[in-house]
Amino acid sequence: MTDHASDPLFAEIKEEIEPFNAKGVEVTRETSFQKDLEWDSLTVMDFVAAIEDRFDIIITMNMQAEIETVGQLVDAVTKLRG
Amino acid sequence: MTDLFSKFDALIQQRETLLSTGQRDPFSLVMEEVKSPTVAVVNGKETILLGTYNYMGMTFDPDVIAAGKKALDDFGTGTTGSRVLNGTYQGHRECEDALKEFYGFDHAMVFSTGYQANLGIISTIAGKDDYVLLDIDSHASIYDGCAMGNAQIVPFRHNDIEALEKRLKRLPEEAGKLVILEGVYSMLGDVAPLKEMVRISKEAGAMVLVDEAHSMGFIGEHGRGVAEEQGVMDDVDFIIGTFSKSVGTVGGFCVSNHPKFEVMRLVCRPYVFTASLPPSVVATAATSIRKLMHGSEKRAHLWENSRKLHAGLKALGFTIGTDEPQSAIIAVIMPDLEGGAKMWESLLNEGLYVNLARPPATPANMTLLRCSLCAEHTSEQVDEILGMFERAGKATGII
Numbered sequence: 001m002t003d004h005a006s007d008p009l010f011a012e013i014k015e016e017i018e019p020f021n022a023k024g025v026e027v028t029r030e031t032s033f034q035k036d037l038e039w040d041s042l043t044v045m046d047f048v049a050a051i052e053d054r055f056d057i058i059i060t061m062n063m064q065a066e067i068e069t070v071g072q073l074v075d076a077v078t079k080l081r082g
Numbered sequence: 083m084t085d086l087f088s089k090f091d092a093l094i095q096q097r098e099t100l101l102s103t104g105q106r107d108p109f110s111l112v113m114e115e116v117k118s119p120t121v122a123v124v125n126g127k128e129t130i131l132l133g134t135y136n137y138m139g140m141t142f143d144p145d146v147i148a149a150g151k152k153a154l155d156d157f158g159t160g161t162t163g164s165r166v167l168n169g170t171y172q173g174h175r176e177c178e179d180a181l182k183e184f185y186g187f188d189h190a191m192v193f194s195t196g197y198q199a200n201l202g203i204i205s206t207i208a209g210k211d212d213y214v215l216l217d218i219d220s221h222a223s224i225y226d227g228c229a230m231g232n233a234q235i236v237p238f239r240h241n242d243i244e245a246l247e248k249r250l251k252r253l254p255e256e257a258g259k260l261v262i263l264e265g266v267y268s269m270l271g272d273v274a275p276l277k278e279m280v281r282i283s284k285e286a287g288a289m290v291l292v293d294e295a296h297s298m299g300f301i302g303e304h305g306r307g308v309a310e311e312q313g314v315m316d317d318v319d320f321i322i323g324t325f326s327k328s329v330g331t332v333g334g335f336c337v338s339n340h341p342k343f344e345v346m347r348l349v350c351r352p353y354v355f356t357a358s359l360p361p362s363v364v365a366t367a368a369t370s371i372r373k374l375m376h377g378s379e380k381r382a383h384l385w386e387n388s389r390k391l392h393a394g395l396k397a398l399g400f401t402i403g404t405d406e407p408q409s410a411i412i413a414v415i416m417p418d419l420e421g422g423a424k425m426w427e428s429l430l431n432e433g434l435y436v437n438l439a440r441p442p443a444t445p446a447n448m449t450l451l452r453c454s455l456c457a458e459h460t461s462e463q464v465d466e467i468l469g470m471f472e473r474a475g476k477a478t479g480i481i
């Protein structure tokens with residue numbers, strides 16, 4: 001596993017999470033979008049749109065279903081950027 | 083043992099809390115008598131209907147009723163079979179012919195509901211390596227059509243042309259693409275910028291499906307919907323619609339000019355594996371659709387009602403979903419579910435029925451009182467409605 005403090009992509013994604021982090025949860029690779037951040041489906045949609053536009057990628061709903069934690073999102077974005 | 087129902091506990095709790103305050107359950111109302119498209123008896127009280135999607139008031143049209151009675155006598159109560167086996171009667175053909183004429187399209191396919199039309203067409207035409215792009219405020223039947231198929235699903239922000247364009251550009255050029263839009267979005271009653279969205283979709287090589295459930299009969303020169311109004315009918319590949327709103331009965335359909343469209347009758351499971359509509363239903367639908375082709379006076383009055391209600395509610399201080407009336411749906415935004423339910427009950431006590439809509443069906447977690455106008459509402463009824471809103475709004479402190 002990558003040391004997240006030194007992973008620039010993790011830092012970028014964390015930055016995108018902040019505006020939606022209403023509870024001020026400490027974000028690590030293990031943070032779960034649903035369980036820890038407690039996002040509802042509308043928040044997820046807005047967040048995904050922000051990530052898609054920042055990295056110029058598409059995260060389909062099919063892929064979203066497989067992503068539970070911040071770490072899994074970092075890995076998915078890494079893969080999608082090629 | 084795990085009780086499979088435990089996942090619903092939070093919802094059961096929320097409902098019980100709401101009802102324990104003495105609030106009447108907004109989701110179990112019974113219409114004891116229906117007197118006309120605009121008046122019913124609820125809890126023994128005569129009530130104006132302002133939440134039925136019965137836009138053109140066809141439910142009590144004498145010609146429509148006569149056609150249904152005749153079909154009932156001539157063809158019986160039901161077909162007891164699938165459209166592809168014993169369930170296609172003369173009336174189903176005539177209904178499809180009426181649709182082809184109404185829209186000026188080559189092919190029409192009638193389903194048992196609009197929900198099934200979306201489910202069937204979307205899940206069948208978009209395969210595993212294809213992409214479906216849809217507005218995030220799409221109707222449940224569109225989402226369920228996506229979930230039933232196995233295409234790659236890409237939602238984009240509501241009515242955001244740039245969000246759609248960016249996503250189309252990110253997709254592989256050679257991939258099959260379907261863009262799904264609605265003419266009128268039923269929660270806020272707002273209209274889609276179809277002109278631009280259809281153009282950029284076609285430029286990206288996508289096929290376009292437009293659900294015109296809430297525009298049929300009164301938007302566009304011939305009442306064909308928002309695509310007609312915005313001049314893009316020729317670029318729309320599929321129009322989905324329903325008989326449960328302007329047409330005034332039940333059923334759904336898809337019309338298309340695609341040369342291979344008829345193959346859908348063989349491969350579309352929600353068309354094949356369910357019984358067809360009863361003869362009386364398709365007879366009423368066909369008659370109603372043909373009458374809608376000549377409904378310009380009713381159309382004009384419906385728009386008049388919509389403008390009057392919108393302006394009146396705004397003047398009373400209510401917050402409305404759209405700045406201007408864009409359709410026959412006027413959505414009044416409530417502060418929260420509790421306030422919305424109180425206002426809903428207060429209106430019902432005044433003798434007015436509106437639709438209470440709440441999350442997750444609504445955008446941005448809003449609670450809405452959705453009003454849908456009917457061409458048969460008189461101008462005096464709209465005045466009465468405004469009086470009821472004023473009294474209920476003041477009594478509940480919403481205005």
Ligand SMILES: Cc1ncc(COP(=O)(O)O)c(C=O)c1O
Nearest residue numbers: 195196197221268295324326333
């Ligand atoms: C946009 C939209 N599409 C489809 C449907 C489904 O129509 P039906 O009532 O015929 O199943 C509805 C209505 O509920 C709708 O609002």
